[in-house]
Amino acid sequence: MSADRRPLLLMTPAMIWLFGLMVVPCALILVLAFFRRGLYGGIEYTWTLENLALVFDPLYFQIFLKSAGIAGLSAAIACVLGYAAAYAIAAMPRRHQPMLLFFAVLPFWSNYLVRTYAWIVLLNREGLIVNLARWVGYEGELPQMLYSEQAVVIGLVYNYLPFVILSCYAPLSRLNPEVNEASRDLGASAWTTFRRVTLPMTVPGIATGFVFVFVLSIGNFVTPALLGGGQFQMIGNLVYAQFLTANDWPFGAALSMVLIAVMLGLLMGQAVMADRASGGKGARDG
Amino acid sequence: MTHPFLSIRNVSKTFGSVRAVTDLSLDIAENEFFALLGASGSGKTTLLRMLAGFEDLTDGDILLEGSSIAELTPNRRPLNLMFQSYALFPHMTVTQNIAYGLEMDRLPKAETAARVSEILDVIQLGHLAKRKPDQLSGGQRQRVALARALVKRPKVLLLDEPLGALDKKLRSEMQLELKRLQHEFGITFIVVTHDQEEALVMADRIAIMKDGALLQVGTPHEIYENPGTRFAADFIGVMNFLPVSRTADGFAARDGSQMMSRGNAAPAGTPFVAAVRPERLRVGGTGDNSLTGEITALAYHGLDLLVHISTAIADAPVIARMTADEADGNAPVVGRQVTASWSAKDTHIFPE
Ligand SMILES: Nc1ncnc2c1ncn2[C@@H]1O[C@H](COP(=O)(O)OP(=O)(O)O)[C@@H](O)[C@H]1O
Ligand SMILES: [Mg+2]
Numbered sequence: 001m002s003a004d005r006r007p008l009l010l011m012t013p014a015m016i017w018l019f020g021l022m023v024v025p026c027a028l029i030l031v032l033a034f035f036r037r038g039l040y041g042g043i044e045y046t047w048t049l050e051n052l053a054l055v056f057d058p059l060y061f062q063i064f065l066k067s068a069g070i071a072g073l074s075a076a077i078a079c080v081l082g083y084a085a086a087y088a089i090a091a092m093p094r095r096h097q098p099m100l101l102f103f104a105v106l107p108f109w110s111n112y113l114v115r116t117y118a119w120i121v122l123l124n125r126e127g128l129i130v131n132l133a134r135w136v137g138y139e140g141e142l143p144q145m146l147y148s149e150q151a152v153v154i155g156l157v158y159n160y161l162p163f164v165i166l167s168c169y170a171p172l173s174r175l176n177p178e179v180n181e182a183s184r185d186l187g188a189s190a191w192t193t194f195r196r197v198t199l200p201m202t203v204p205g206i207a208t209g210f211v212f213v214f215v216l217s218i219g220n221f222v223t224p225a226l227l228g229g230g231q232f233q234m235i236g237n238l239v240y241a242q243f244l245t246a247n248d249w250p251f252g253a254a255l256s257m258v259l260i261a262v263m264l265g266l267l268m269g270q271a272v273m274a275d276r277a278s279g280g281k282g283a284r285d286g
Numbered sequence: 287m288t289h290p291f292l293s294i295r296n297v298s299k300t301f302g303s304v305r306a307v308t309d310l311s312l313d314i315a316e317n318e319f320f321a322l323l324g325a326s327g328s329g330k331t332t333l334l335r336m337l338a339g340f341e342d343l344t345d346g347d348i349l350l351e352g353s354s355i356a357e358l359t360p361n362r363r364p365l366n367l368m369f370q371s372y373a374l375f376p377h378m379t380v381t382q383n384i385a386y387g388l389e390m391d392r393l394p395k396a397e398t399a400a401r402v403s404e405i406l407d408v409i410q411l412g413h414l415a416k417r418k419p420d421q422l423s424g425g426q427r428q429r430v431a432l433a434r435a436l437v438k439r440p441k442v443l444l445l446d447e448p449l450g451a452l453d454k455k456l457r458s459e460m461q462l463e464l465k466r467l468q469h470e471f472g473i474t475f476i477v478v479t480h481d482q483e484e485a486l487v488m489a490d491r492i493a494i495m496k497d498g499a500l501l502q503v504g505t506p507h508e509i510y511e512n513p514g515t516r517f518a519a520d521f522i523g524v525m526n527f528l529p530v531s532r533t534a535d536g537f538a539a540r541d542g543s544q545m546m547s548r549g550n551a552a553p554a555g556t557p558f559v560a561a562v563r564p565e566r567l568r569v570g571g572t573g574d575n576s577l578t579g580e581i582t583a584l585a586y587h588g589l590d591l592l593v594h595i596s597t598a599i600a601d602a603p604v605i606a607r608m609t610a611d612e613a614d615g616n617a618p619v620v621g622r623q624v625t626a627s628w629s630a631k632d633t634h635i636f637p638e
Contacts, residue, residue: 184340
């Protein structure tokens with residue numbers, strides 16, 4: 001066996017697993033998008049593009065846009081907070097950094113539902129934050145915090161922040177401090193150095209974090225259900241409803257297909273960008 | 287104006303318990319090509335970083351044209367540093383790297399472009415202007431780093447081991463190139479190096495650094511011909527050391543023969559060594575001092591031939607240098623007994 005075949009061999013079990021247990025079932029569901037819905041929730045096996053067309057019906061497409069808006073806002077906030085945290089960690093003495101990273105990512109290891117419920121405890125009308133406001137003497141009207149769009153964004157940002165911290169920390173910790181010093185030496189202020197040297201060199205980490213948070217948020221249905229309180233639907237909730245309550249599997253499949261296409265497009269764009277940033281092979285000659 | 291151009295006054299730097307630089311004072315003249323020479327860890331980089339503004343002084347002051355720059359941040363100092371790692375901006379092209387410092391000075395766009403293309407000509411990298419640093423060879427990167435610092439026309443250019451990463455042939459070319467650029471731009475250069483040959487070739491003056499302090503400052507000729515300490519004598523060039531003992535009227539070699547010297551004042555009570563350079567030994571000739579021994583090895587260098595002589599009056603073989611002409615007339619042979627002699631004026635005495 002030649003040495004260059006060995007990686008292929010090592011990949012095979014994982015590939016079989018992924019293909020057999022992920023890709024095939026997904027494909028089986030997605031193909032439903034091209035069939036008609038039966039009279040009593042069954043499936044009528046005649047080809048149609050109606051389901052896909054329905055996704056772009058303003059009624060539903062608006063939910064798509066709304067979900068993208070919430071996912072985008074969450075991703076943007078997570079990137080600002082996560083980059084700042086990663087920057088601070090990377091600026092600490094090297095020996096403390098693994099510990100700080102560990103703490104930053106710690107909540108990630110607890111159950112998603114538990115973490116989301118914790119926000120209900122914090123945000124509800126008799127919750128910790130309201131009580132805290134009362135305790136410091138605030139008597140006025142407090143805005144409804146739980147069951148709102150803001151609550152959903154808070155929940156999504158909180159849940160996916162560790163991703164961004166990790167994805168931004170990686171390029172930040174690899175920076176050669178002398179490159180920053182060279183910028184200062186050539187006459188740049190600390191802020192200009194950040195804007196023209198540090199930030200451009202770490203943009204791939206931010207982009208990775210953004211895409212991950214966006215992709216995970218746009219399809220999320222747990223956080224909108226718990227923290228949004230049914231005030232509005234995100235695309236994930238709509239898919240959930242088609243499969244489990246409305247019994248319209250073909251439309252659910254069509255929604256999922258568009259969602260997956262958006263996600264794959266973003267992830268691929270991000271992969272191409274990361275490759276280019278790391279001086280991918282194609283970029284060398286020229 | 288009577289004050290020195292650049293004045294380093296009683297500067298110290300400690301990192302925790304490590305004393306990197308200790309009470310160091312040095313004046314450097316305008317347009318001087320100055321070399322800081324020392325072994326690794328002797329504090330050369332720390333001194334440069336203090337000049338550039340990247341390390342606070344633990345003690346002392348630095349004055350440029352009479353006023354202190356010690357409190358200025360690096361971007362406000364009219365000095366530029368060429369980093370040992372080059373520290374090029376990897377996301378910028380060669381042109382963008384070089385233009386960066388001029389943009390920081392808010393130079394008009396047209397002037398920036400003109401100066402960048404001018405310096406690209408000087409370093410002969412015009413054809414690679416659009417490349418990124420990772421598409422350049424080590425030697426090309428080195429020249430970009432040099433151009434990036436030089437294009438700002440600083441009052442002082444600090445270079446930390448600028449040729450350290452280059453191969454031998456390129457290094458000797460660049461030594462002359464640096465000297466030419468320094469002359470052409472009329473800028474004070476302070477070059478750090480651990481290569482004594484490089485320092486001798488390039489510098490107007492050399493400071494030998496050891497353990498964070500200056501051992502000796504002088505022209506290459508002074509440092510080479512008149513080393514102040516045994517360490518300096520050993521560090522610069524090749525030197526033969528012969529143990530000697532003090533006698534009533536001078537010094538004597540191990541075999542009791544008189545060792546004539548240039549009369550260095552030597553304190554009593556300590557053991558001494560006599561030191562003489564290989565090129566001052568004449569194989570087969572006569573002089574104030576001489577030794578005999580067996581030729582153990584010959585090292586041919588093209589220009590010259592180094593003859594290793596094993597002798598009773600020294601532990602290590604004594605090395606004598608013969609020019610090609612000398613060797614042609616009187617070819618030495620390994621295993622043969624020879625006599626070598628030298629003058630008193632070429633004999634230095636140091637405490638052991
Ligand atoms: N940032 C630092 N922290 C602690 N010790 C340092 C630091 N920088 C340099 N040193 C120490 O100071 C001494 C001089 O180092 P350096 O100036 O880099 O020497 P050179 O450039 O001559 O090799 C060394 O012992 C080194 O370990
Ligand atoms: Mg150094």
